[in-house]
Each structure stands twice: as structure tokens, then as C-alpha cells.
Amino acid sequence: MAGFVAMIVYYLVLLQTFDIFAAKDEEWKSGTATYSKETDGSIVTEGACGYGDLHKINYGKYSAGLSSMLFNRGSTCGACYELRCVDHILWCLQGSPTVILTATDFCPPNYGLSSDYGGWCNFPKEHFEMSEAAFAEIAEKKADIVPVQYRRVRCDRSGGMRFTVSGNSRFFQVLITNVGMDGELVAVKVKGSRTGWIPLARNWGQNWQSNVNLHGQPLSFEVTSSSGRALTSYSVAPVNWQYGQTFEGKQF
Structure with a gap:
């Protein structure tokens, strides 16, 4: 059984390596x-x-x-x-x-x-x-x-992805920069402490939006790159975040 698990891990690493070099x-x-x-x-x-x-x-x-x-x-x-x-x-x-x-x-x-x-x-x-x-x-x-x-x-970035929040109580927007690997995102979700995962719509460029009011809640983000890789950064913004602030999350 241990040998079978080791083989699976080996092939997963091999596929990931191939994926990176192919990109x-x-x-x-x-x-x-x-x-x-x-x-x-x-x-x-x-x-x-x-x-x-x-x-x-x-x-x-x-x-x-x-x-x-x-x-x-x-x-x-x-x-x-x-x-x-x-x-x-x-x-x-x-x-x-x-x-x-x-x-x-x-x-x-x-x-x-x-x-x-x-x-x-x-x-x-x-x-x-x-x-x-x-x-x-x-x-x-x-x-x-x-x-x-x-x-x-491949985009080689220093540090984590950056999330800059803007908007008001009726309009939430986040600009995502410093994205590694593919560099481009095809899907973004946000989650407050009182909500489930909310899909955001692309406003323009790498600005993503929703009409939900998320103020007063710590924010988590899930992003998906153009190659299908998903990455979740939990509690990126603290409960007292303000519009105009930038927060750093994980990196591909």
C-alpha cells in the first residue's frame, strides 16, 4: 500500500512539473x-x-x-x-x-x-x-x-498576491495584482465571516466586483488562474479593513 501511495505522489509531482514547464x-x-x-x-x-x-x-x-x-x-x-x-x-x-x-x-x-x-x-x-x-x-x-x-x-513575482479593496456599502470591488504563475485570473470568489463563498464578476481588467455589503467582516479570497489552478487566502483582510487598503495573500 505504501508503495502504491508513493507511486501516486511521484506521478502527481511529475505532472505538476510538466505543467509548469509546459506553461x-x-x-x-x-x-x-x-x-x-x-x-x-x-x-x-x-x-x-x-x-x-x-x-x-x-x-x-x-x-x-x-x-x-x-x-x-x-x-x-x-x-x-x-x-x-x-x-x-x-x-x-x-x-x-x-x-x-x-x-x-x-x-x-x-x-x-x-x-x-x-x-x-x-x-x-x-x-x-x-x-x-x-x-x-x-x-x-x-x-x-x-x-x-x-x-x-511564467510570471515570477516577489511576495504574495495583493488585494486592493474599494467601493461602498452597496458596491464591493477588489483589484488583484502581483499574480504569479499564469499571471491572469479567470475567476475570483470572496467570503466574509457571515457569508458563504460569493463569486465576483469581472468589472474591467483585473478588477472584480459584487453588490454585496462585506464591511465589518474579515475577508477571504479564492482565485483561479487561466490554467485552472485555484488558491485560497483565508482572512486576508481583518475585520476592521477599510476601502482603499491593500492586503497580501498567498502566491501560486
Whole structure:
């Protein structure tokens, strides 16, 4: 019996290991990249994912706006991509170094311009709008647009997931940041000390909402990543939590 249990544990570990490496070794795909000029070397702080100040949540210059083909109406927010400049002898840095970015914003289409001259985020283009500092790690800043190869990779985060609560007595919202592994969440539940588990609806980006009044109760969260992994953080927020506060939970 002990040998059978040991075998089951072995195969579970093996499957988990395979799962991690499969997520990390996606095939390279072709796309394009540009950058936006910002004085602090970052991209805009109020992006379409709702993260606010990207430096405060440690995404900073390694953030990117995605074309609609990749943005997927905000469900890709928080996902991580590895990029390298390819096939351009003048603009790509020697050795094709890579950079890892987090999806934090939407790059809107401009159908008044052609997809190869200004309309870089037009559907179905697969395009990344990077910060100037991150772009300079893979290509010459003189370039307007460069061809890239990209792939989804595992997000390596420091510390636990962060839950920022906002709203009022009739509207509860939580912004979830610093998500490891897949980076993106597909389902979120919240539980107060006087409630069962309540599924939250995606408001926008990684903002999740409900009309329930949870004030005056310690809060627990259950999140599910895009690969189906679920993680529960119990009593993340204490009974006296206030709107606008951020709390740290477990990490994948």
C-alpha cells in the first residue's frame, strides 16, 4: 500500500512539473513592437487593466499595452510575455536579447492608418506597445517599429498576491495584482465571516466586483488562474479593513 501511495505522489509531482514547464516553454510567435516616450522611462500609469501606478505594484517599465488580438477584452491583464527583436539587422540588438513584460494596458486600433504605418494595433495585428526603457533592451531606440518574436512565460513575482479593496456599502470591488504563475485570473470568489463563498464578476481588467455589503467582516479570497489552478487566502483582510487598503495573500 505504501508503495502504491508513493507511486501516486511521484506521478502527481511529475505532472505538476510538466505543467509548469509546459506553461513556460510556449512556442515563439511573430509580432511587432513599438514604444511610447515617457519622461520616467515607464509607460502610462493609468492603463486599461486598472492597475494604477505601475511602479507602486512593481510592474514599472516592464509593462506593455497589447493590441486587441492579444488583449482579449482585458482577460489577458497580468499575463507575462518574453520578447526578442528579430530579422532586422539595423534595429535589433546583437544577440537578440530578450525582455519579459507584463500585460497592463490596451493598445487601441487606429483604422485611419494602415497596419504597417501607424495602425500597428489594428486587428488582427499581434503588437506590443512597450516603455522606452524596456524597448531599448532589445532594439535601437531610433526604430519606429520592429519585428519581434514573443511567447507566454511564467510570471515570477516577489511576495504574495495583493488585494486592493474599494467601493461602498452597496458596491464591493477588489483589484488583484502581483499574480504569479499564469499571471491572469479567470475567476475570483470572496467570503466574509457571515457569508458563504460569493463569486465576483469581472468589472474591467483585473478588477472584480459584487453588490454585496462585506464591511465589518474579515475577508477571504479564492482565485483561479487561466490554467485552472485555484488558491485560497483565508482572512486576508481583518475585520476592521477599510476601502482603499491593500492586503497580501498567498502566491501560486
